[in-house]
Amino acid sequence: MLHRALLVAAALILALLALPLSGLPSEKEPSAPTPALTMDEPEPDLPDLPEEPVPEEPVPEPPASVEEMAEAPEVPAAAETLRVRMPDGSVEEMELEDYLWGVVAAEMPAAFDEEALKAQAVAARTYTCYQTLHTKENHPDADVCTDYRCCQAWISREERLEKWPEDKGEEYSDKITAAIQATAGETVVFNGQPALTVFHASSAGRTRSAQSVWGEDIPYLVSVDSPEGEDDAPNYYSVVTMEAGEFARRFTASYPDADLSGGCEGWFGGETTDDSGGASSFTVGGVTVTAQELRSICELRSATFEVECEGDSITFYVTGYGHGVGMSQYGANVMAKEGATYTEILAHYYPGTTVEN
Ligand SMILES: [Zn+2]
Numbered sequence: 001m002l003h004r005a006l007l008v009a010a011a012l013i014l015a016l017l018a019l020p021l022s023g024l025p026s027e028k029e030p031s032a033p034t035p036a037l038t039m040d041e042p043e044p045d046l047p048d049l050p051e052e053p054v055p056e057e058p059v060p061e062p063p064a065s066v067e068e069m070a071e072a073p074e075v076p077a078a079a080e081t082l083r084v085r086m087p088d089g090s091v092e093e094m095e096l097e098d099y100l101w102g103v104v105a106a107e108m109p110a111a112f113d114e115e116a117l118k119a120q121a122v123a124a125r126t127y128t129c130y131q132t133l134h135t136k137e138n139h140p141d142a143d144v145c146t147d148y149r150c151c152q153a154w155i156s157r158e159e160r161l162e163k164w165p166e167d168k169g170e171e172y173s174d175k176i177t178a179a180i181q182a183t184a185g186e187t188v189v190f191n192g193q194p195a196l197t198v199f200h201a202s203s204a205g206r207t208r209s210a211q212s213v214w215g216e217d218i219p220y221l222v223s224v225d226s227p228e229g230e231d232d233a234p235n236y237y238s239v240v241t242m243e244a245g246e247f248a249r250r251f252t253a254s255y256p257d258a259d260l261s262g263g264c265e266g267w268f269g270g271e272t273t274d275d276s277g278g279a280s281s282f283t284v285g286g287v288t289v290t291a292q293e294l295r296s297i298c299e300l301r302s303a304t305f306e307v308e309c310e311g312d313s314i315t316f317y318v319t320g321y322g323h324g325v326g327m328s329q330y331g332a333n334v335m336a337k338e339g340a341t342y343t344e345i346l347a348h349y350y351p352g353t354t355v356e357n
Helices: 002-022 066-071 096-107 114-132 157-163 166-182 210-214 244-254 291-298 329-337 342-349
Strands: 081-085 091-095 187-190 237-243 268-273 279-284 287-290 305-310 313-319 354-356
Touching: 081 096, 091 096, 096 114, 096 157, 096 166, 114 166, 114 187, 114 329, 114 342, 157 166, 237 244, 244 291, 244 313, 279 291, 279 305, 287 291, 291 305, 329 342, 342 354
Parallel strands: none
Antiparallel strands: 081 091, 187 354, 237 313, 268 279, 279 287, 305 313
16 A cells, blocks of 8 residues: 555654754764764754754655545644644643744744744644644654654743743744734645645755655655855754764664775765755665765765765765755745745745645
8 A cells, every 4th residue: 555655654764864863963063973873862952043053854754645635635624722742741732823833933943034934834834734634653642742853843932931042032932923823824735735844954055856855756845946055054064074984884784785895985986966966876885875864874964965085084074954855944034034925935945835724
């Protein structure tokens, strides 16, 4: 069944995308990847200001195929209340708009432009609708959870206010409330269905297509230009260096057939690029791997990178942060600062969709 295949794909996507994020080296110490890959490390601290990183994008459900979406029954109106699985495992009933406040507050710096916050609010509402239509195996008793690796990041008002600078709390809180209220009930729609509004922190000039990253052709998740750069997004460029032996240990754990004998100069080759212009696959020791897989193995901020071997060291020069599909949050902020409205931002990053109430 297609559905079963999609669930397997979901597990793979989780494994591929969740691993590198949890183990990312600290932003300020980019050259020392942690020795072990683990999914148990805490979520990175949430941002207060745009200078700080936007938390990683949520890991999407396997996208429903276009065919399946076309056959899906009529979209139910967005539920007024949601069952939210909290970090302690309890399930709380929450008003949709209250839940969204916590998502927008966790997913995007409140200092961002109002139109970017509105775009985030609509994307988060749409993503929530999409999720409520698809039962989550991780929590069949709840519509959504607060773990960004499964659903979307979420933070309580109390916790959020503690983390914002004291003199900014009210202003930021009101900005997020305003973004949600101004877009009340609005979602991104494709073919009468809520779109899979995945997003990420920053792109390397162009977003990536769902086809390139997940092997699933989604008409509105295609590669588009994204305007952010070094001056807009923190750690837009990052560097990860590791000993060749460490790389070989990690790589052969996943690909035991790779031949990583001799110096590392000869290990990498066969680079292919996708329609974003970023690398999509490499050969490593004679084995073909996707850039996303290398991102995961080496805990890179994105799969857009160049790799260099010098002596006994392998260095990855990485651009952007996240899987690169759908809306770029820093790109949305640049567009907003240049005068784009939230509907223009959403139409840009999800081409062919409309915002509907
Ligand atoms: Zn979840």
